[in-house]
Amino acid sequence: MTEAVLSVRGLTRSFGDHRVLADLDLDVPAGRAAVLVGPNGAGKSTALRCITGVDEADAGTVTVLGEALDERSATIRAALAVVMDDLDFFPDLTVVEHLDLFARAHRTDDADDVVDDVLEEVGLTAQSGQLPTSLSSGQRRRLALASAFVRPRRLLVLDEPEQRLDQEGLEWLVTRLRAEKEAGLAILLASHSPRLVDAVADDVVRLAGVGGP
Amino acid sequence: MTTESRELWADIRHWRRSRRTLSVGEALQDLYIGVFAVLMLGSMLISVLVNLSDVGDRACVAAECAAARSLLPWLVVGTALAVLWSLARMVGPVAVSPGVAGWLLPAPVDRGELLRGRARGTVLLAAALVAPVAAGAATLAGFEVPVLALFTAGAAGLAAYGVGALVHAQTVGRRRHPALLLGPVSLVAVAAGLAAIAFSVEPALSAGSRARVPALAGVLLVWAGVVVALVRARILTARLRRRDVAPGGVLVPGLGGALATLDLALMFDVLVAHATARRGVVRPRRGGPRGLAALTWRDVIRLRRHPGRLVLLAGSLLVPYAVAAVGGRVVVVLVEVLVCFVLVVPFLVALRVLTRSSGMVRMFPTPLGPTRAAAVVVPGVLLLAHGLLSAPALGRTLDATVGDLALLGAASGLGGLAAGVRWVTGRPPDYGRPLVSTPAGGVPTNLYGSALRGFDIAVLTALPMLLAPTGGGAVVSGLLSVGVIAYLCGRR
Numbered sequence: 129m130t131e132a133v134l135s136v137r138g139l140t141r142s143f144g145d146h147r148v149l150a151d152l153d154l155d156v157p158a159g160r161a162a163v164l165v166g167p168n169g170a171g172k173s174t175a176l177r178c179i180t181g182v183d184e185a186d187a188g189t190v191t192v193l194g195e196a197l198d199e200r201s202a203t204i205r206a207a208l209a210v211v212m213d214d215l216d217f218f219p220d221l222t223v224v225e226h227l228d229l230f231a232r233a234h235r236t237d238d239a240d241d242v243v244d245d246v247l248e249e250v251g252l253t254a255q256s257g258q259l260p261t262s263l264s265s266g267q268r269r270r271l272a273l274a275s276a277f278v279r280p281r282r283l284l285v286l287d288e289p290e291q292r293l294d295q296e297g298l299e300w301l302v303t304r305l306r307a308e309k310e311a312g313l314a315i316l317l318a319s320h321s322p323r324l325v326d327a328v329a330d331d332v333v334r335l336a337g338v339g340g341p
Numbered sequence: 342m343t344t345e346s347r348e349l350w351a352d353i354r355h356w357r358r359s360r361r362t363l364s365v366g367e368a369l370q371d372l373y374i375g376v377f378a379v380l381m382l383g384s385m386l387i388s389v390l391v392n393l394s395d396v397g398d399r400a401c402v403a404a405e406c407a408a409a410r411s412l413l414p415w416l417v418v419g420t421a422l423a424v425l426w427s428l429a430r431m432v433g434p435v436a437v438s439p440g441v442a443g444w445l446l447p448a449p450v451d452r453g454e455l456l457r458g459r460a461r462g463t464v465l466l467a468a469a470l471v472a473p474v475a476a477g478a479a480t481l482a483g484f485e486v487p488v489l490a491l492f493t494a495g496a497a498g499l500a501a502y503g504v505g506a507l508v509h510a511q512t513v514g515r516r517r518h519p520a521l522l523l524g525p526v527s528l529v530a531v532a533a534g535l536a537a538i539a540f541s542v543e544p545a546l547s548a549g550s551r552a553r554v555p556a557l558a559g560v561l562l563v564w565a566g567v568v569v570a571l572v573r574a575r576i577l578t579a580r581l582r583r584r585d586v587a588p589g590g591v592l593v594p595g596l597g598g599a600l601a602t603l604d605l606a607l608m609f610d611v612l613v614a615h616a617t618a619r620r621g622v623v624r625p626r627r628g629g630p631r632g633l634a635a636l637t638w639r640d641v642i643r644l645r646r647h648p649g650r651l652v653l654l655a656g657s658l659l660v661p662y663a664v665a666a667v668g669g670r671v672v673v674v675l676v677e678v679l680v681c682f683v684l685v686v687p688f689l690v691a692l693r694v695l696t697r698s699s700g701m702v703r704m705f706p707t708p709l710g711p712t713r714a715a716a717v718v719v720p721g722v723l724l725l726a727h728g729l730l731s732a733p734a735l736g737r738t739l740d741a742t743v744g745d746l747a748l749l750g751a752a753s754g755l756g757g758l759a760a761g762v763r764w765v766t767g768r769p770p771d772y773g774r775p776l777v778s779t780p781a782g783g784v785p786t787n788l789y790g791s792a793l794r795g796f797d798i799a800v801l802t803a804l805p806m807l808l809a810p811t812g813g814g815a816v817v818s819g820l821l822s823v824g825v826i827a828y829l830c831g832r833r
Contacts, residue, residue: 183701200708216698219617220643220690222625232635233705240627257625261618275704 131194132157133207133283133314134179139188141174148174152188154316154333155160161305161315161328165188166335172318173212175335176287179316180210192283199269206234209281211289215272217260223247223271234279242278248275249300266292282290283314290321302327346450390480398483409538409667410482417478419531420494421471422503426524429504431615433511434463435581438737446583453579456586460508460574463568464501471500491556498563505570511585512577532656539662539734588619603791604769606693625702633715640691640719647687654684654723658730665734671810673738675751677731678803681724681757682764682795688723689765691716696766710831711752714765717757721758728754739810748815749806755822756802759829764795766829798825 132155132230139152148171156162164172177183179190181199190197190337192204204298217226224247247253250270260268270294276284284305298321305315305328319325325332370377401410435456437446445455475496479489503523510518592615599607623646629638644651661677669676694701695713705712732750735741741749770791778782802825805817 180703182703199703202706205706205708210700210703212700214698215700215704217701218639218691218694219613220646221639222623224625224627225639225642228625228627229635229639230704232629232631233633235631239631243627257622259617259621259623261614262621279706289779 132191133179133193135189135191137163137180137189139175139190140170140185140186141178142186149185149335152333152335154235156316156331158282158312158314159309160330161309161317162331162333163316163325163329164316164333164335165320165325166311170335172335173287176210176212176285176316176318180208180211180212180285199224206280207282208285209276209279209283210285211276212285212287215275217268217271218338219259222257222259223252223263226260226271227274230275231278236279239278246274246277249277251297251300266294266297269293270297277304278338279292281313283316286309286315286317288318288320290324298323299311346454348444349448349450349455386477387726394480394483397481397668403668405538405541406667407519409645409663410537412534414475414478414482414484414492416531418471418475418492418499418533419527419534421474422496422500423527423531425467425471425500426503426507426527428523429463429467429507430521431612432592433586433589434459434467434507435511435578435586436502436593437586438590438594439587442490442583442590442757446586452581453580455573456578456581457575459577461571464504464508464571464574467504468497468501474496484495487553490551491560495556495560495563498560498567501567502563502570505567508574509570509577509607512574512580514582514585523740528653528656532659535659535663538654539659539666541666582722588615591615599753602770603788605791605794606765606767607769609686609765610693610697613693631712633705633775636691636705636712636715637718640688640716643688643690644719650684650687651723654727657684658727661731661734662737665738668738670738674749674806674810675800675803676758677728677734677750677753678756678799679796681727681754682799685720685724685761686764688720689716689750692762692766702829709833710827713830714827717758717830718764720761721755724754724758726754728752728757735810741811745812745815748812748819749810752806752815752818752822753803755819755826756799756806757801759822760795760797760799761826762826762829763798766832767791767794801825 134154134156136152136154137145139154140147140148141149152175154162158290164170164175172194174183178185181190189264193207195201195203197204199306220227224226224243227243227246231243236242244253247256250273252267252270252274255263255267263271269289273286273289276286289301293301302324305317305324307328308315311327315328317328347506397410401407406638411513419753437456437459446452468755472493476493478487479492484492503520506520506523510520592611595611595615596608599611601607626642628646629642657680660680661673664676665673692713695716702709702712707715728750729747729749731753732746735749736743736746739749741744768787770785772785774785777786802818805814805821809817
């Protein structure tokens with residue numbers, strides 16, 4: 129079997145007496161997608177937060193490209209593209225300026241072309257001069273997702289990426305994630321969308337919520 | 342079937358009264374501590390102002406100082422008017438709550454009758470806000486009571502007239518209405534006053550007894566203008582569209598909520614979001630360097646997009662020169678730090694977003710510290726230049742070598758930057774932590790401190806220069822500033 133880009137062992141997280149995650153094991157090799165599913169409060173977002181280093185797990189290990197997770201590591205930051213629900217945009221930069229900034233910050237080759245392609249793909253070309261406050265919530269979600277696609281990446285982590293997307297947007301996301309897999313990327317996402325899970329998931333991890341100490 | 346707006350208001354009043362659990366008298370009884378506190382603090386403030394005025398009478402005897410002192414109320418009122426008119430323009434000035442915008446404005450009632458009370462209230466509120474500021478400044482300047490009353494009435498009238506003119510601009514919906522220039526014109530007048538002090542031109546603005554009659558006529562004229570503005574607003578408010586009055590109504594609760602927790606940085610966020618939402622679309626600028634320099638380059642783009650901020654920063658150089666001209670001596674350093682602190686905040690929008698959004702920090706390939714530091718480079722360069730350009734002002738009042746003056750100027754700019762970074766990166770009051778018990782209920786430990794955030798660092802970084810206004814003091818201050826900036830940029 130191909131070596132896992134992301135490997136999680138024994139991930140455990142509690143809030144006070146309430147245990148949210150218990151001994152989560154997970155491997156995501158290159159070119160495959162793992163999807164966390166489960167009801168609200170099952171621990172999907174908590175798992176993603178611990179896996180990406182936003183939150184600290186009580187126990188367990190996370191390795192990315194064979195390196196223990198340290199979100200300060202330049203290698204990991206360069207490989208790991210994360211889109212959660214906490215992305216807040218610069219209020220005074222336009223849509224295209226955001227993507228241009230992310231692409232240049234990551235030294236993306238042919239940044240202009242990549243940004244133009246992604247803008248067209250997510251359907252925001254007409255909004256390229258708009259400031260984020262004037263976008264609809266669905267358009268802001270598309271911009272957040274687009275931010276992950278203008279930069280180099282080996283592992284894509286998305287928290288409920290289907291949120292606020294219309295049907296057309298969801299189909300675009302399915303197509304895009306399949307293309308990402310074909311390009312050899314490892315994908316980990318949490319989702320409530322049966323369409324997304326059916327179309328993209330190679331491995332489905334069901335979280336039911338642990339509860340109790 | 343149509344409904345009279347009076348009937349609607351009566352229904353609303355009835356609905357509110359039927360659900361209230363306290364009368365106004367009972368609410369005041371509950372708030373007696375607050376009422377007493379306001380009365381006590383107000384009387385203390387008046388006492389302090391009168392005492393300071395007496396001190397000024399004794400200490401400020403030189404011609405230059407006396408001339409500057411006579412200009413003080415004009416500068417204070419000019420600044421207050423500029424701030425007030427800018428805020429009024431941002432809010433509306435006529436604004437309605439989301440409830441009124443959603444339920445009452447679409448109703449088939451006389452919109453003018455719904456809105457004219459708000460227009461009138463806003464105009465009179467402007468007068469009520471500026472009057473105490475004007476009276477306080479006039480007291481400090483040592484104005485006699487009749488002159489003080491005249492000055493206060495004039496300033497209040499001017500504030501009300503300006504807001505009335507802005508109501509007119511709002512009703513006609515013109516983007517180039519002359520009333521929209523009131524704020525900038527007021528700032529230019531303040532700059533002219535500062536320049537007069539800085540270059541030791543001594544204008545005689547202390548109203549003598551002969552000037553009182555024309556001054557009284559002027560004040561009466563201004564108030565006649567206020568009456569005309571109110572009458573005109575009464576007629577024109579019916580023309581206001583929902584989109585003219587609804588955004589301000591969303592802004593006010595946002596600002597109120599932030600103010601309730603003394604989270605001033607959140608107020609800044611609300612104002613920036615409101616301003617950008619109104620602007621909506623701008624011409625995008627692409628390209629620039631790669632790596633973290635791309636983040637710094639965006640600050641350069643911001644400068645090109647908002648040249649007004651740069652003009653204001655450049656104009657503020659007059660302040661240290663004016664203070665030096667009236668013999669401010671080493672106080673010039675503190676003033677320079679404070680000026681830099683206050684004016685750098687609008688340049689730190691990127692740092693603010695990188696502070697409040699961990700998601701945005703994750704979008705960059707570098708750790709937190711260097712990423713945030715990249716957002717401080719351009720403001721830092723601007724303030725270093727500001728500090729260096731203020732050095733000749735120090736030279737007018739301090740006996741120091743050119744090298745020392747340059748170091749003091751640069752350290753002052755850095756001190757202002759450190760204070761600005763502290764203000765922008767401050768944590769909001771945390772209601773999740775143990776609260777301190779007060780008569781007003783439980784409050785977070787950092788609630789009151791948040792009002793002083795930034796000023797603490799401004800004083801801390803200025804202190805070494807105040808104690809030793811030499812190159813050594815400047816180096817210590819500079820090191821302190823760099824340490825504070827490095828710590829705050831790297832803090833999670």
